[in-house]
Amino acid sequence: MTAVPGGVPGASLEAVPEVREVEVADGVVALVNGDGGAGQSNSVLLLGEPVTVVDTMLLPEMAAAIPAALERRGRRAGLVVNTHIHTDHIGGNLLFDDAPIVAHPRTVAGMRRMIGERGLPALLAKVMPGFATRLADWDSVAAEPVPPDGIERALPSGAKVLEFTDTHSAADLAVWLPAQKVLVSGDLCFAGVTPLAVHGRVGRWRAALDRLIALEPAAVVPGHGGPAGPGVLHDLADYFDRVLAAARLAHAEDLPAETVWAQFDPGPAAGWLEPERTLVNIQVALAETTGKPFEGVHRVRQGQHPPHSH
Numbered sequence: 001m002t003a004v005p006g007g008v009p010g011a012s013l014e015a016v017p018e019v020r021e022v023e024v025a026d027g028v029v030a031l032v033n034g035d036g037g038a039g040q041s042n043s044v045l046l047l048g049e050p051v052t053v054v055d056t057m058l059l060p061e062m063a064a065a066i067p068a069a070l071e072r073r074g075r076r077a078g079l080v081v082n083t084h085i086h087t088d089h090i091g092g093n094l095l096f097d098d099a100p101i102v103a104h105p106r107t108v109a110g111m112r113r114m115i116g117e118r119g120l121p122a123l124l125a126k127v128m129p130g131f132a133t134r135l136a137d138w139d140s141v142a143a144e145p146v147p148p149d150g151i152e153r154a155l156p157s158g159a160k161v162l163e164f165t166d167t168h169s170a171a172d173l174a175v176w177l178p179a180q181k182v183l184v185s186g187d188l189c190f191a192g193v194t195p196l197a198v199h200g201r202v203g204r205w206r207a208a209l210d211r212l213i214a215l216e217p218a219a220v221v222p223g224h225g226g227p228a229g230p231g232v233l234h235d236l237a238d239y240f241d242r243v244l245a246a247a248r249l250a251h252a253e254d255l256p257a258e259t260v261w262a263q264f265d266p267g268p269a270a271g272w273l274e275p276e277r278t279l280v281n282i283q284v285a286l287a288e289t290t291g292k293p294f295e296g297v298h299r300v301r302q303g304q305h306p307p308h309s310h
């Protein structure tokens with residue numbers, strides 16, 4: 001039996017999905033991670049001054065694609081921004097020990113509690129069974145807390161930071177590049193993958209989409225799935241309208257979330273990956289409608305911070 005580097009001795013490691021480079025606009029490169037399913041989130045390179053990496057994927061083995069893509073261009077990361085707390089956006093932070101890593105103060109407060117917590121790797125393996133072996137020793141480093149306006153000042157000139165709280169997670173940042181009309185949305189947008197609001201609020205996320213749509217982006221780099229046109233924001237808004245309507249129906253007719261889910265018309269979401277997340281989203285929306293705390297199947301234990309990947 002031989003030890004596998006970075007993994008459990010003797011256990012066979014799961015394959016890491018392919019990372020595909022897409023030049024979205026001049027100086028904007030999306031590193032598109034696999035099919036965007038659980039644990040497969042994108043990174044984005046902004047090739048200005050400083051060279052900026054937005055999000056660092058789940059595993060250092062995935063995130064190795066980031067310095068490799070920079071190296072091919074003769075560049076090095078000068079700044080790393082984590083859009084939010086989820087492990088699939090921060091797991092490669094370890095690779096950037098000579099660049100400042102920054103995030104929203106609420107994100108960092110959660111990261112500091114989450115990273116190194118006993119039981120976190122086991123929980124992650126449960127939520128992302130496709131990478132269970134690789135997650136056995138999952139670790140990361142927390143970002144430095146910087147308010148959104150401070151992050152904006154640190155970014156290449158012209159880039160805007162948009163702040164959203166209690167939408168997808170406690171705090172989510174998006175980067176808007178007005179010159180290129182490119183929106184780097186983090187997990188405020190998913191493309192071809194069902195979003196997950198388990199740590200957020202459906203109503204507030206839906207409202208955030210109106211703010212993003214109003215920017216009139218030419219291209220959106222989502223947190224999961226490939227770069228897309230602005231229609232991807234409209235599709236997600238339509239999906240959340242359906243989720244909110246399902247929750248209102250459940251509330252009005254006193255039906256369980258499972259019942260309205262069974263009758264759910266996904267509209268534009270037909271064929272999206274991870275369709276079972278819709279039940280959780282309906283449960284979250286129902287909790288918002290009734291004002292009761294969300295007690296759904298994906299709820300992590302009280303006081304624990306969001307370890308999920310999505």
Ligand SMILES: [Zn+2]
Nearest residue numbers: 086187309310
């Ligand atoms: Zn997320």
